[in-house]
Amino acid sequence: MRDNRPQGRAEIDRIVERALNGDQLGYAELYERFAASLYRLCYSLLMNEQDAEDILQESFLYAFKNLRRYDSGKASLKTWLYTIAVSRCRNTYRRKRFLTVDISQWFGIELKAPPADAPEAAVIRRDAAETIEKALTGLSPRLREAIVLRYGQGMTYREISEVMGCPQKTAESRVRLGHQRLRQSLQPEGRGLLEELLRVH
Amino acid sequence: MIKFKYRYCKVHLAKYLSGELSDVARRRIARFIDESPDCYEEYLRQREVSDQLQRNLPSFGRPDAQRLDNIWMSLQSELAPAATGGLPGSNYLGNTQIGHSLFMVLLAAILLLPLTIGFHPSVASIELPPRPKLLELETTPATRSNASSVGLLSTQSSFSNQAPQLQNTPEARYLQ
Numbered sequence: 001m002r003d004n005r006p007q008g009r010a011e012i013d014r015i016v017e018r019a020l021n022g023d024q025l026g027y028a029e030l031y032e033r034f035a036a037s038l039y040r041l042c043y044s045l046l047m048n049e050q051d052a053e054d055i056l057q058e059s060f061l062y063a064f065k066n067l068r069r070y071d072s073g074k075a076s077l078k079t080w081l082y083t084i085a086v087s088r089c090r091n092t093y094r095r096k097r098f099l100t101v102d103i104s105q106w107f108g109i110e111l112k113a114p115p116a117d118a119p120e121a122a123v124i125r126r127d128a129a130e131t132i133e134k135a136l137t138g139l140s141p142r143l144r145e146a147i148v149l150r151y152g153q154g155m156t157y158r159e160i161s162e163v164m165g166c167p168q169k170t171a172e173s174r175v176r177l178g179h180q181r182l183r184q185s186l187q188p189e190g191r192g193l194l195e196e197l198l199r200v201h
Numbered sequence: 202m203i204k205f206k207y208r209y210c211k212v213h214l215a216k217y218l219s220g221e222l223s224d225v226a227r228r229r230i231a232r233f234i235d236e237s238p239d240c241y242e243e244y245l246r247q248r249e250v251s252d253q254l255q256r257n258l259p260s261f262g263r264p265d266a267q268r269l270d271n272i273w274m275s276l277q278s279e280l281a282p283a284a285t286g287g288l289p290g291s292n293y294l295g296n297t298q299i300g301h302s303l304f305m306v307l308l309a310a311i312l313l314l315p316l317t318i319g320f321h322p323s324v325a326s327i328e329l330p331p332r333p334k335l336l337e338l339e340t341t342p343a344t345r346s347n348a349s350s351v352g353l354l355s356t357q358s359s360f361s362n363q364a365p366q367l368q369n370t371p372e373a374r375y376l377q
Contacts, residue, residue, distance in 0.1 A: 031276070035269050043262030052262065057272050061279055132257045151251070152258035157221070176215050183250045 013072045020067055027064055034078060035060070037153065038085050044148040045089040047137055055092060059085040075162050082153075082163045086145060093141055135185040139178055146174035147182065206233045210240040214247045 012033070019026030038059060042052035062084055063070075070080050136144050142164070149160045161171040210233050216222050217230045233240045 028273075031273055035272070036264060039264045039269065039272075040259075040262045043264075044258065049262075053268065053272055057276055057279075060272075060276055064276075064280060128253070128257050129261060132254070132261060147254065148258065151254035152261060154259070172216070176212065179215050179247065179250060182254065183246055186250055186253060 009072070009076050012077050016067060016070065016072070016077060019064075030064075030077070031060060034081055037078075038081060041082060041148060041153060042085055042089055044136065044152050045086070045141070045144060046092060047133060051092055055085055055088045058088055076159075079159055079162050082149070082155075083165070086163055089145075090141065131186065135182050138185055139181055143174055143178035143181060146171060147178040150175045203237060203239065206237050207239045207243065209233065210237075210243050214244055215251070217244075218248055218251045 012030075015026050015029050015033075017026075019030060035056065039052055039056050042055040042059075043049065046052055046055065059081065063081055070077060075083075136147070139147065145164055146160060149155045149163060150157075155163070157168050157171050157175070160175070161168040164171060164174075166174075210230060213222060213226060213230055217227060222230065234244045235241075
């Protein structure tokens with residue numbers, strides 16, 4: 001019978017087979033292949049290093065204990081692992097929802113940003129990673145998941161729909177909506193950066 | 202028509218930018234971008250955001266090797282007790298099932314214990330209360346004349362208990 005799976009996927013399936021037959025190096029190899037990207041996914045969704053570490057560990061623990069349940073015919077191991085991690089991330093931000101509510105919103109207090117001419121403010125504004133983090137935090141969890149899977153992990157819409165457990169069209173519209181929201185929150189920063197650069201030169 | 206073009210662009214630009222549209226749709230979007238200033242502006246805005254995300258997100262939250270090693274160590278230690286000496290291999294499920302089976306056997310033995318005691322041979326060896334021995338009465342001349350053996354005495358005494366009911370019968374008369 002001809003194997004229609006992509007070469008990388010077939011190789012991973014062989015490693016899985018080895019692990020299931022009791023080869024412990026197989027587990028180590030799987031961890032080495034997916035740990036970094038899975039950690040990045042968890043961190044991008046939770047914005048917290050400790051939480052990301054915990055979820056990464058929990059996800060691998062679950063995956064290794066239930067490796068027999070993995071069906072290579074249904075999805076790739078990467079998609080399966082991401083599904084496990086995303087579902088755990090959802091549980092975590094559901095638990096933390098009440099803790100992360102902005103108290104200033106409750107009491108109608110407007111927190112003042114640091115003055116624009118302060119050197120720290122300029123540094124913060126130039127830091128692209130922080131800008132993205134801020135923009136991502138402003139997104140709803142579902143839109144954030146779609147954007148992170150799309151741009152952070154380079155997944156196709158089909159893979160995103162498998163990980164998020166929704167139809168492909170829904171995944172597409174979530175990416176589009178997230179994109180629009182990010183554009184609104186990123187563009188003022190972009191303009192500010194541009195102005196800053198023009199002033200310097 | 203302008204509105205339609207703009208809406209169509211807005212919906213499909215993300216896919217257009219990542220090269221995921223069919224040739225027909227791709228050519229249509231390109232034409233709309235060329236013809237409509239609104240579509241062109243939308244295209245520039247979306248391209249800027251896409252570039253920013255594609256540049257920054259893949260390096261976002263990249264872990265150092267030490268952190269990943271630490272997680273691997275703790276992962277191994279968490280898996281070890283469950284698998285009794287290693288990562289889950291082929292014998293992982295077997296060990297768990299053996300544990301459950303042993304527990305069930307033990308539970309069954311505890312529950313059946315009271316029933317098994319009822320049939321234990323030690324029950325048969327428990328001493329029964331002693332049987333009443335035949336009375337040996339001191340023989341007197343009066344008794345010797347009426348009865349010559351102990352057996353007759355006992356018969357006599359049992360009859361004397363029933364004497365009120367047997368008053369008019371030949372037996373009662375004999376006894377008196």
